[in-house]
Amino acid sequence: MKTKAFIPAISLILAMGFSTSFAQDPQHMNMAPASTAAIEKAICVLYATQGNSVSGTVTFTKVTGGMKVVADVSGLTPGKHGFHIHEFGDCSSPDGTSAGGHFNPSGSPHGAPMDMSRHAGDMGNIEADASGKAHMEYLDPHMSFNGPSSILGRSVIVHAKEDDMKTQPSGNAGPRIACGVIGLSKGQ
Numbered sequence: 001m002k003t004k005a006f007i008p009a010i011s012l013i014l015a016m017g018f019s020t021s022f023a024q025d026p027q028h029m030n031m032a033p034a035s036t037a038a039i040e041k042a043i044c045v046l047y048a049t050q051g052n053s054v055s056g057t058v059t060f061t062k063v064t065g066g067m068k069v070v071a072d073v074s075g076l077t078p079g080k081h082g083f084h085i086h087e088f089g090d091c092s093s094p095d096g097t098s099a100g101g102h103f104n105p106s107g108s109p110h111g112a113p114m115d116m117s118r119h120a121g122d123m124g125n126i127e128a129d130a131s132g133k134a135h136m137e138y139l140d141p142h143m144s145f146n147g148p149s150s151i152l153g154r155s156v157i158v159h160a161k162e163d164d165m166k167t168q169p170s171g172n173a174g175p176r177i178a179c180g181v182i183g184l185s186k187g188q
C-alpha cells in the first residue's frame with residue numbers, strides 16, 4: 001500500500017519539476033500557441049447596464065496603419081453618445097463603473113479620436129439616428145493587440161451623453177448605458 005501511494009507522489013513531483021523548467025526555458029515559452037498566434041480580430045458584445053436597453057457589437061480588426069473599428073449599436077436615444085475603451089474588462093457592476101476609467105496606457109489627456117495626444121480608448125462618439133441605431137467605422141492608429149496598448153481584455157462603454165472631447169478626464173459623457181468586454185474573435 002505504501003509503495004503504491006509513493007510512486008504517484010514521486011511522478012507528480014517530477015512532473016512539476018519538468019513543467020517549471022519548461023516555463024523558464026525561453027525557447028519553449030515561444031512555442032506556446034497563445035503567444036505566437038497573430039491576433040487579427042477582436043469583438044466586444046455590448047450589454048445594457050441597469051435600467052437601459054442598449055445592445056450592440058464592436059469589432060476591432062488589425063489593418064495597415066492601425067485598427068479598423070466597426071460599431072453597430074441599437075436602443076439608443078437619438079444623437080451622440082460617448083464611446084470609449086475603458087481600462088478593465090469588468091462589467092459586473094450594475095452601473096458599469098467596475099470597468100474603471102478610460103484606457104490610457106500612455107498617460108495622456110482625454111481627447112478626440114483624431115488627436116495625436118489622447119487616451120488610447122478615446123473613440124469619440126457614436127451617433128444614433130431617429131430609430132436609436134448607430135453605425136460607425138473608422139481607422140484608429142492608437143490601438144494594438146500586443147504590449148502595453150493591447151485592448152484585449154478591456155471593455156467598451158457607451159455613455160448617455162455626448163463626449164465633448166475636452167473635459168478631463170472623460171469628456172463629461174454622463175452615465176454608462178452599455179458595457180462589454182473585448183475578446184478574441186474567430187475571424188472574418
Ligand code: CU
Nearest residue numbers: 082083084157
Ligand atoms: Cu467611457
Ligand code: ZN
Nearest residue numbers: 102110119122
Ligand atoms: Zn478619454
